[in-house]
Amino acid sequence: xxxxxxxxxxxxxxxxxxxxxxxxxxxxxxxxxxxxxxxxxxxxxxxxxxxxxxxxxxxxxxxxxxxxxxxxxxxxxxxxxxxxxxxxxxxxxxxxxxxxxxxxxxxxxxxxxxxxxxxxxxxxxxxxxxxxxxxxxxxxxxxxxxxxxxxxxxxxxxxxxxxxxxxxxxxxxxxxxxxxxxxxxxxxxxxxxxxxxxxxxxxxxxxxxxxxxxxxxxxxxxxxxxxxxxxxxxxxxxxxxxxxxxxxxxxxxxxxxxxxxxxxxxxxxxxxxxxxxxxxxxxxxxxxxxxxxxxxxxxxxxxxxxxxxxxxxxxxxxxxxxxxxxxxxxxxxxxxxxxxxxxxxxxxxxxxxxxx
Numbered sequence: 001x002x003x004x005x006x007x008x009x010x011x012x013x014x015x016x017x018x019x020x021x022x023x024x025x026x027x028x029x030x031x032x033x034x035x036x037x038x039x040x041x042x043x044x045x046x047x048x049x050x051x052x053x054x055x056x057x058x059x060x061x062x063x064x065x066x067x068x069x070x071x072x073x074x075x076x077x078x079x080x081x082x083x084x085x086x087x088x089x090x091x092x093x094x095x096x097x098x099x100x101x102x103x104x105x106x107x108x109x110x111x112x113x114x115x116x117x118x119x120x121x122x123x124x125x126x127x128x129x130x131x132x133x134x135x136x137x138x139x140x141x142x143x144x145x146x147x148x149x150x151x152x153x154x155x156x157x158x159x160x161x162x163x164x165x166x167x168x169x170x171x172x173x174x175x176x177x178x179x180x181x182x183x184x185x186x187x188x189x190x191x192x193x194x195x196x197x198x199x200x201x202x203x204x205x206x207x208x209x210x211x212x213x214x215x216x217x218x219x220x221x222x223x224x225x226x227x228x229x230x231x232x233x234x235x236x237x238x239x240x241x242x243x244x245x246x247x248x249x250x251x252x253x254x255x256x257x258x259x260x261x262x263x264x265x266x267x268x269x270x271x272x273x274x275x276x277x278x279x280x281x282x283x284x285x286x287x288x289x290x291x292x293x294x295x296x297x298x299x300x301x302x303x304x305x306x307x308x309x310x311x312x313x314x315x316x317x318x319x320x321x322x323x324x325x326x327x328x329x330x331x332x333x334x335x336x337x338x339x340x341x342x343x344x345x346x347x348x349x350x351x352x353x354x355x356x
Contacts, residue, residue: 008031020064021058043088044087069150078090139155141153155194160193173224173225246323249261250320263301271329273333277293280303280332282337283335290313293305294333
């Protein structure tokens with residue numbers, strides 16, 4: 001005789017389109033008998049609760065906010081443990097297979113005041129920023145809800161790796177164009193590096209809100225890195241498309257099993273691809289060309305039609321690093337394709353930026 005678990009649970013991998021809604025596995029419905037009349041589920045994590053609309057076995061209204069606040073990414077794995085009465089305790093595991101702890105890596109550590117630091121430090125010009133082989137001298141990101149509610153900013157992995165920040169805990173000096181400066185803190189947790197410390201103070205001083213585009217440029221690296229803050233770049237297509245002329249990505253399992261490739265959201269936004277369905281021409285360095293199709297799903301964009309043929313012709317395998325560079329935009333965009341030979345450890349990125 002099988003004895004049902006006291007707190008049954010199910011797990012869900014975050015696949016393309018996960019930010020729009022999420023389905024409870026059919027096999028789990030046997031544990032939810034008697035709750036058919038309940039129209040909302042409650043998701044719980046770290047003492048906080050989110051009310052989510054429940055339609056059949058689908059999490060809908062409210063789920064997107066939960067995903068945004070926890071900065072869920074493709075490849076993350078979530079475990080939902082049923083506490084009864086349609087309440088679920090949620091555990092989040094990153095691509096490193098370790099559970100995320102959103103609070104523990106936010107310790108202040110030893111932080112000096114701006115005045116103390118300024119006495120012992122002479123700012124260098126941004127043009128003297130340390131060069132590295134991947135051109136990771138800056139990154140641009142979109143401010144997401146978790147940056148406001150949790151008081152930290154997650155750094156792009158490729159940027160952190162290229163600038164020697166992986167597994168590092170140190171102070172960070174941020175200077176803006178008005179010569180103001182702030183002391184913050186870089187902290188590593190798992191495989192991810194975070195900007196914390198006085199992030200809340202810095203964010204308030206610069207009136208940074210959810211949805212803003214912000215840029216940080218390396219001035220100098222060392223025991224206490226110095227970055228320059230460039231404010232909120234204009235996200236209009238005319239200005240930002242020049243900033244995002246290409247993106248680098250790693251071939252993931254879904255690219256093989258689902259016959260599609262997801263495009264970084266900022267790249268898609270900057271190049272006018274959001275909510276667009278159109279043909280796409282891809283050329284390689286041997287002057288070969290392929291006709292593919294760009295498709296929108298929710299707030300994302302992917303290469304869909306023709307991807308299978310393109311992938312097989314170029315013998316793309318899981319783990320390969322590839323680059324797409326914009327040649328022209330328009331009704332039928334044209335991109336240049338090449339392999340990123342030196343892209344070891346590269347994740348989806350563009351112009352030295354990683355999708356946050």
